[in-house]
Amino acid sequence: MRIGVVNEETWGFFNEIFAELSVHHQVSIFHSGLRKLPIFESRINNILTRRDWLNFVSGQDLIFCEWASESLVYLTHLPKTTKIVTRLHRYELYNWVEKVNWAAVDKIIFVSEAKRKEFAQLYPATVDRQIVIPVGIDFDKFLQKPREFQGNIGILCHLTPRKRIYELILAFSVLARQTQDYHLHIAGGKHPRFGDYYQALYQLVRRLGISSRVTFYGNVDNPKEWYSGIEIFVSNSYSEGLQVAPMEAVAGGCYCLAHHWDGADELLPIDNLFLTEHELIERVDQFSKMSGTEQVKRITDLQSNIQEQFNIHKLKKQIRQLIEDVAVAPDRNRWGQ
Numbered sequence: 614m615r616i617g618v619v620n621e622e623t624w625g626f627f628n629e630i631f632a633e634l635s636v637h638h639q640v641s642i643f644h645s646g647l648r649k650l651p652i653f654e655s656r657i658n659n660i661l662t663r664r665d666w667l668n669f670v671s672g673q674d675l676i677f678c679e680w681a682s683e684s685l686v687y688l689t690h691l692p693k694t695t696k697i698v699t700r701l702h703r704y705e706l707y708n709w710v711e712k713v714n715w716a717a718v719d720k721i722i723f724v725s726e727a728k729r730k731e732f733a734q735l736y737p738a739t740v741d742r743q744i745v746i747p748v749g750i751d752f753d754k755f756l757q758k759p760r761e762f763q764g765n766i767g768i769l770c771h772l773t774p775r776k777r778i779y780e781l782i783l784a785f786s787v788l789a790r791q792t793q794d795y796h797l798h799i800a801g802g803k804h805p806r807f808g809d810y811y812q813a814l815y816q817l818v819r820r821l822g823i824s825s826r827v828t829f830y831g832n833v834d835n836p837k838e839w840y841s842g843i844e845i846f847v848s849n850s851y852s853e854g855l856q857v858a859p860m861e862a863v864a865g866g867c868y869c870l871a872h873h874w875d876g877a878d879e880l881l882p883i884d885n886l887f888l889t890e891h892e893l894i895e896r897v898d899q900f901s902k903m904s905g906t907e908q909v910k911r912i913t914d915l916q917s918n919i920q921e922q923f924n925i926h927k928l929k930k931q932i933r934q935l936i937e938d939v940a941v942a943p944d945r946n947r948w949g950q
Contacts, residue, residue, distance in 0.1 A: 614638040614940055617673035617695075619684045621645060626702070626748050626857070627679045633929040634677075634936070643669050643684075663691075670695055675940040681705040681713060681721070689714035696939050700932075702748075703728060703854030715739050720939050722932065724748045725855040727876030746932055747855050747879070749925035755837050755864035759912035760844050761905040762868070766897065767798035767843035769833060769858050770850070773807050777849040777872065778814055784890040786821045788897060795826065798843050802832040840865030845897060850874050860923050863915045868908065870896050880923075881915070 616638050620627055634640050645662070666687065670676060671694060678685045678699040685699050686709060700722040701710075715721075715736055723729035723745045733740055766785065770776040778799060785797045803811040818827045833839045836858075840846070846862035848871035859869045859880060870893065871877045873886040887893045900908065 614937065615672060615674045616640045616936065616940075617643060617669055617676045618679070619643045619676060619688065620679035621684055622680045622682065624679075629751065629925045630929045630932055633933050637933060641669075641673070666691055675936060677936060682709045685709070685718075686712045686714075689717040693717050696942075696944075698722065698936055698939055700724070701728065701732065703852065706731060710735065718742065719942075720744065720935065722746050722935070725876040725879050727879065728854055731875070744935065746928055746935070747923055748857055749923040749928040750857060750860045750864060750919075751925050752864050752920045752923075755840065755861045757837070757841055757864075757866035759866045759868075759909040759916070761908050762844045762901050762903075764792070764794035764901075765796050765798060765843040766845045766847060767800065767839075767862075767867075768847050768849060769800040769836060769839065769862070770848075771804050772799075772801045772811050772814060773804050774810055775850055775852055776801075777851060779810070779817060780890060781847060781849045781893075782814065782817050782821070782823075782827065784893050785827070786823055787890070787894055789823050789826050791898075797823075797827045798830065798839075799827065800830040800833045800836075800839055836861055837865055840867055843867055845870060845900065847893070848872065848874075848877070849893075853877070855880060860919050863912070863919045866912060866916075868900055868912050869915060882918075885915075 616634055618631060618640055631640070670691065673695050675696040675698060676688060678688065678697070681699045681701040682705050688697065696719045697717055698720045699718055702724050706728065710732065719742060721739060721743050723732065723743065724747050726745050729743055729745050733743060768778060768781060772778060782797070785795070788795050815829070818824055830839065840862050844867060846859060846867040846869045848856050848859045848869070850856065850872060851874055853874050853876065855876060859871060863869050869881060870885050870887060871881050873888050877886055887896050903911070
């Protein structure tokens with residue numbers, strides 16, 4: 614089968630899936646033909662770009678778009694000559710979905726049921742073409758033994774307002790006043806669009822007088838090694854598709870707590886979720902007072918759940934099978950008919 618892959622954004626969630634498709638099918642990647650022409654030649658650029666798209670699509674049995682974003686918008690406004698499958702993660706819901714011609718899309722994969730429901734409220738006519746297949750990890754790549762709590766709490770993410778690191782620091786400052794045993798580890802680099810937020814985090818730590826209790830790591834090249842230095846991982850976002858870092862942290866032997874963003878209950882048990890900073894402090898305090906045996910058991914239970922539900926080796930096969938099924942299914946009515 615000839616499968617055309619369109620992914621002009623991050624490949625971080627797609628590498629294993631691409632490898633799986635490549636083993637079983639003839640896979641080619643679309644590369645944008647955008648030319649750096651003077652503005653007065655934009656018409657020529659548009660013609661050449663359209664030609665590149667049409668040539669690419671015509672040689673495929675199915676097109677897979679890893680992101681339901683700008684490329685999908687362009688693709689779905691071309692004459693439909695092949696099947697289209699896309700995966701919607703999160704941010705596309707708030708930036709691109711209203712521009713996509715959804716009548717042209719044969720299947721939409723969502724990474725969480727929460728995001729599927731949110732999309733279904735906007736586009737109920739697509740319900741029969743929706744399916745949830747979560748993102749996953751290579752569990753063995755991060756696997757480490759569960760550890761008893763030594764006071765090390767961590768977060769690994771882009772340092773942006775959505776991740777709510779500022780609020781985590783405020784909550785940690787309360788914990789830091791209760792005991793000298795706690796330390797907060799913050800991993801993640803400066804985001805080009807949120808330099809002010811990056812500076813605010815450092816300034817807040819200084820003003821709270823907890824600089825010796827908080828470590829900033831910047832970008833982390835070896836997350837497995839970094840996870841080994843903490844015992845509790847915190848996901849503090851207000852919005853996620855289905856965050857991968859908590860999966861990695863649990864596999865890496867950490868206990869995990871998450872702010873109850875929409876869909877967090879698909880990732881973790883309800884006892885591991887919190888809404889307020891006060892509840893987060895309570896969750897950490899409760900875990901710290903458990904026996905070492907109970908702490909290890911809680912982490913082991915989380916590991917079993919992550920390994921079962923979010924195993925990329927299983928999930929990538931589900932996506933391949935879905936793509937194969939769509940490719941051989943009878944053609945749907947073309948849009949406009």
